[in-house]
Amino acid sequence: MPELPEVEVVRRGLERWVAGRVVADVQVLHPRAVRRHIAGAEDFGARLREHRIGLVQRRGKYLWLPLADNRSAVLAHLGMSGQLLVQPQDAPDEKHLRIRIGFDDDLGTELRFVDQRTFGGLSLHGTTPDGLPDVIAHIARDPLDPLFDDAAFHEALRRRRTTVKRALLDQSLISGVGNIYADEALWRARLHYERPTTGFTRPRTAELLGHVRDVMNAALAVGGTSFDSLYVNVNGESGYFDRSLDAYGREGEPCRRCGTPMRRRPWMNRSSYFCPRCQRPPRVVS
DNA sequence: GCTGTGACCTGAACGC
DNA sequence: TGCGTTCAGGTCACAG
Numbered sequence: 064m065p066e067l068p069e070v071e072v073v074r075r076g077l078e079r080w081v082a083g084r085v086v087a088d089v090q091v092l093h094p095r096a097v098r099r100h101i102a103g104a105e106d107f108g109a110r111l112r113e114h115r116i117g118l119v120q121r122r123g124k125y126l127w128l129p130l131a132d133n134r135s136a137v138l139a140h141l142g143m144s145g146q147l148l149v150q151p152q153d154a155p156d157e158k159h160l161r162i163r164i165g166f167d168d169d170l171g172t173e174l175r176f177v178d179q180r181t182f183g184g185l186s187l188h189g190t191t192p193d194g195l196p197d198v199i200a201h202i203a204r205d206p207l208d209p210l211f212d213d214a215a216f217h218e219a220l221r222r223r224r225t226t227v228k229r230a231l232l233d234q235s236l237i238s239g240v241g242n243i244y245a246d247e248a249l250w251r252a253r254l255h256y257e258r259p260t261t262g263f264t265r266p267r268t269a270e271l272l273g274h275v276r277d278v279m280n281a282a283l284a285v286g287g288t289s290f291d292s293l294y295v296n297v298n299g300e301s302g303y304f305d306r307s308l309d310a311y312g313r314e315g316e317p318c319r320r321c322g323t324p325m326r327r328r329p330w331m332n333r334s335s336y337f338c339p340r341c342q343r344p345p346r347v348v349s
Numbered sequence: 350g351c352t353g354t355g356a357c358c359t360g361a362a363c364g365c
Numbered sequence: 366t367g368c369g370t371t372c373a374g375g376t377c378a379c380a381g
Contacts, residue, residue: 066375095358124375143374144359159359180358182375225352234376242374332355333374 065141067124067205067239068282073147074126077119080149081128081174086111087167096161096176099138099198100186110187111137111164120194123205123238127196135189138196142182148175205239206275207283217268220260227263228256228335231275240275243311244282246336248274250310255342256335310336 065073089108091097100107117129120136127136139147148157149172152165162176162185176185188196204211219236220227230236231245240248249256251274252267263271309319314327318338328335 140375142358142376179360180374182358223351229353232375331353331374332372334372 065124065143065145066241066244066279066282067207068279070121070124070126070141070239071207071283073141074119074121076149077126077128077147077174080172081166082116082118083131084166084168084170085113085115087165088112089165090163091161092163093161093181095181096178096184097186099140099184107185107187110135113167122195122199122208123202123234124241125196125199125202125238129190129194135187136194136196137185138188138198139176139185140183142178142180142184144180145176145178145183148177149173150175202234203236203238206237206272207239207279211237213269213272216272217263217265220263220268223260225260226256227254227258227260227271228330230260237275239279242333243308244275244278246310247278247308249342250336250338251278253341255344256330256337258345310338312336 089111091104091107094104097104097107111130114130115132116137117131120127120129125138125140127138129136139145141147144159152171152173157175157177159177159179160175161178161181164174164176166173176183178184186198188198190196191200203216216237220230223230223236225233228245228249231240231248232242246256248271252271254271310325313325313336315324317323318325318341321338321340323338323340325336326339328337
């Protein structure tokens, strides 16, 4: 499932193959794919037509295509299974094709939003003075953003009465981290997912952020090599998604540090993978 | 205001 | 073979 590195790969692909093109027509094939566009599918298409796509931006797992000639942007979230593909116009429709965007040029390609589980979607929104879609103003900067404020993140962590994995997944504190990279970063930092954040020291926060950035940069480095001219890829099943993971999905396999079998625990309707020896659970305070 | 929980959704994997 | 169940997880609405 797409997390920040995958979304960044998509952003780069869109920047190269879609930015600067003028929308000719929009076809919404599944209403749920534009459910965040309150005015509905017809309005979504009408507002896009004849507008030029500007430079593609990203924050965390959201990316957006600004309309170059007005103060609005097409906001995209890939959810768990979304893909944005640049395909030849005559290519067969994908099974889960939800939205098709055609362009007013002779390049012969179109933008397709394909999404099996329909957790993702596109919508059109006004932008703030600094170009951010207004509906994601609450989303924090991501740790690869040069303007991410490490000190402010540390203070926010200490103020929260929560645990470290919850905090990593809270997009209002830090964006772009999903279940996989949270487990990976916690394994690297030797932190149990239920560790309370209130007692975090500055060095501990700094170390954790360092591991989050390392994991994301490593995935980005691999992912960045795998899309070609016609395929703006966020395919969860192929290529760079086979990145080497140290924690996620390794239940029963030996910890790559100490050899202890890795464990999986149900957690918030998800799973948490950890090493019971390297990542000791916090002592329960009664 | 802050924190935690469940619904949404589809298809693969699994058990019987 | 076929059916039912479980699991995957990002976001948001809602409850406490």
